[in-house]
Amino acid sequence: MIPAQFDYVAPSTVEEAVNALVEAGEDAKVLAGGQSLLPVLRMRLNVPSVVVDLCRIESLRGVRDDGDALVIGAMTTHSDVFHDPLVREHATLLTKAVEQLADPQVRHRGTFGGALAHADPAGDLGAPALALGASFVIAGSGGTRTVEADDFFEDLFTTAVQDGEILTEVRIPKYTGWGAHYEKFVRVAHQWPIVAVAAAVRVDGGTIAEARVGLTNMGSTPLRARAVESALVGQSATDEAVRGAAASAAEGTNPPSDLNGDADFRRHLATVLTRRAVLAAAGA
Amino acid sequence: MTRINVKVDGAMCSDDVEPRTLLVHYLREQLGKTGTVIGCDTSNCGACTVHLDGRSVKSCNVLAVQADGHEVTTIEGLATNGELHPVQKAFHECHALQCGFCTPGMIMQSVDLLNENSDPSEEEIRTGLEGNLCRCTGYHNIVKAVQQAADGAGSAAVASTSGGAS
Numbered sequence: 001m002i003p004a005q006f007d008y009v010a011p012s013t014v015e016e017a018v019n020a021l022v023e024a025g026e027d028a029k030v031l032a033g034g035q036s037l038l039p040v041l042r043m044r045l046n047v048p049s050v051v052v053d054l055c056r057i058e059s060l061r062g063v064r065d066d067g068d069a070l071v072i073g074a075m076t077t078h079s080d081v082f083h084d085p086l087v088r089e090h091a092t093l094l095t096k097a098v099e100q101l102a103d104p105q106v107r108h109r110g111t112f113g114g115a116l117a118h119a120d121p122a123g124d125l126g127a128p129a130l131a132l133g134a135s136f137v138i139a140g141s142g143g144t145r146t147v148e149a150d151d152f153f154e155d156l157f158t159t160a161v162q163d164g165e166i167l168t169e170v171r172i173p174k175y176t177g178w179g180a181h182y183e184k185f186v187r188v189a190h191q192w193p194i195v196a197v198a199a200a201v202r203v204d205g206g207t208i209a210e211a212r213v214g215l216t217n218m219g220s221t222p223l224r225a226r227a228v229e230s231a232l233v234g235q236s237a238t239d240e241a242v243r244g245a246a247a248s249a250a251e252g253t254n255p256p257s258d259l260n261g262d263a264d265f266r267r268h269l270a271t272v273l274t275r276r277a278v279l280a281a282a283g284a
Numbered sequence: 285m286t287r288i289n290v291k292v293d294g295a296m297c298s299d300d301v302e303p304r305t306l307l308v309h310y311l312r313e314q315l316g317k318t319g320t321v322i323g324c325d326t327s328n329c330g331a332c333t334v335h336l337d338g339r340s341v342k343s344c345n346v347l348a349v350q351a352d353g354h355e356v357t358t359i360e361g362l363a364t365n366g367e368l369h370p371v372q373k374a375f376h377e378c379h380a381l382q383c384g385f386c387t388p389g390m391i392m393q394s395v396d397l398l399n400e401n402s403d404p405s406e407e408e409i410r411t412g413l414e415g416n417l418c419r420c421t422g423y424h425n426i427v428k429a430v431q432q433a434a435d436g437a438g439s440a441a442v443a444s445t446s447g448g449a450s
C-alpha cells in the first residue's frame with residue numbers, strides 16, 4: 001500500500017514549520033521519524049493534504065544538560081536517546097525503556113517526541129515520562145508553552161498538542177543516583193507491551209526513600225501508580241515488602257480487553273510486573 | 285513531483301519523485317534495485333532493510349523524499365569488486381537461508397549489528413535481529429552465520445550455538 005497524495009514541505013526552523021501547519025489547517029500532519037505515521041498513511045487511516053517534515057530542523061535534535069534537568073529534543077531518535085550518556089546517568093529509566101522499544105531499525109528512525117506525541121496507550125515512553133514528571137514544551141503561532149506530564153496525555157492518541165502546534169522538547173528532572181527498571185510483558189519479539197511497568201526508586205541504606213511508578217497499557221493513557229508509590233516509601237527493599245506495596249498496582253486503572261488478554265489478566269500482570277520492576281530498580 | 289539527490293550504492297542519483305513514494309519503491313521501481321524486497325504491509329518483517337547514512341532502516345517505512353541529501357546502501361552495494369561481503373559469505377557457507385526472501389534484510393541488519401557490536405553473544409544476535417522475520421530457517425543458521433562473520437573465520441568451523449528458534 002502507498003499513501004494517498006499529499007504536498008510535502010521540510011522547513012528548517014520551528015517557526016516556518018508552525019506557519020506551514022497553521023496555513024494548511026486541520027488537514028496538515030507533522031512528520032517526525034515516520035515510524036507510526038507512515039503505517040497510518042499507507043493504510044489510508046489518515047489522508048493529510050500537507051505533510052510537514054521536521055527532519056531539517058537541527059535545533060530539535062539532541063540532549064542537553066540544563067542544570068537540574070535534561071532537555072531532550074523532540075527529533076532525537078530512540079537510538080540516540082539509548083546511547084546518550086547524560087540520559088543514562090540522570091534518567092536511566094528512559095535508557096531502559098527505549099532499549100526495549102520496537103526493533104533496531106525502528107529505533108534508528110523513530111523519535112522521542114514522535115512517540116510521545118503519538119500517545120499510543122501501549123507506547124513504551126509515556127509511562128516513564130509520566131513517572132519522571134517530564135514537562136513538555138510546545139510551540140505554536142502564539143509562542144511556546146509548557147505542559148506538565150499530568151496534563152499532557154489526554155486520551156487514546158490524544159495529547160495537549162493541538163492542531164498547528166509542535167512538540168519541541170521534553171524536560172526531564174534529574175534522578176541522579178536513582179535505580180530504575182522497565183518491565184515489559186510481550187508474547188513475541190519486537191512487540192508492543194501487553195502491560196509494562198516503569199519504576200524508579202531512590203534507596204537509602206536498604207530503605208526505599210522515594211519511588212515513582214508508571215503503568216503502560218492499563219488505560220487510555222499512561223498512568224501513575226500512586227498508591228504503590230506511597231506504599232513503597234519507608235519500606236525495606238525486600239521481596240516481601242515490595243510484593244505488599246505492588247498489590248495495589250491496578251487500583252484506579254481501566255485496562256482494555258483484547259486478544260492478548262482481558263482486563264482482569266492485565267490487572268494481575270500489573271501487580272506482578274510492578275513487583276519485578278521495583279525490585280530490579282532497587283537492585284534487590 | 286519533488287527532486288531528490290541521493291547517493292545509492294555509491295552512485296549519485298537525481299530523480300523526481302512523488303512525495304508519497306516509499307524509499308523501497310524508489311529503489312526497486314525507479315532505480316531497478318530489486319535486491320531489496322517487500323515482505324509485508326506493516327513494517328514488521330524487515331525484508332526491506334537498507335542502510336541510510338550507515339544505519340539500518342526499514343525502507344518501506346521511509347519516504348524517498350526523506351532520503352534527499354543522504355546516502356543509501358542496499359544489499360546490491362555490499363560486495364566490492366565482485367567479492368562478497370564477509371556477512372554474505374557467511375550466510376552462504378552456513379546455509380543461513382532456504383527460500384531466501386528474508387535474506388537481503390537479514391544481511392543488511394546483521395551488518396548493522398556487527399558495526400555496532402563486533403563480538404555479539406548469541407542472545408545479542410537474536411535481539412539484534414528482532415525486527416527481521418524468517419518463515420523458513422528457524423533462525424539457527426542465521427545466528428551461526430553472524431557468529432562466523434564476527435569471528436572472521438571464513439569457512440572455518442562455526443562456533444556451536446545452544447538455543448533453538450527465537
Ligand SMILES: Cc1cc2nc3c(=O)[nH]c(=O)nc-3n(C[C@H](O)[C@H](O)[C@H](O)COP(=O)(O)OP(=O)(O)OC[C@H]3O[C@@H](n4cnc5c(N)ncnc54)[C@H](O)[C@@H]3O)c2cc1C
Nearest residue numbers: 030032033034035036037102110111114115117123124167
Ligand atoms: C514495527 C514497529 C514496531 C514498533 N514497536 C513499538 C514498541 O514496541 N513500543 C513503542 O512504544 N513504539 C513502537 N513503535 C512505534 C515507534 O515508537 C514510533 O517511533 C513512534 O511511535 C513514533 O515516532 P516517530 O518519530 O516515528 O513519529 P511519526 O510516526 O513521524 O509521528 C507519529 C505521530 O506524532 C505526530 N508527531 C510526531 N512528532 C511530533 C512533534 N514533534 N510535534 C507534534 N506532533 C508530532 C505525527 O503527526 C503523528 O501523528 C513501533 C513501530 C513499528 C513500525
Ligand code: FES
Nearest residue numbers: 323327329330344
Ligand atoms: S517490507 Fe518493510 S518491514 Fe516488511
Ligand code: FES
Nearest residue numbers: 382384418419420
Ligand atoms: S529463508 Fe525463507 S523467509 Fe527466511
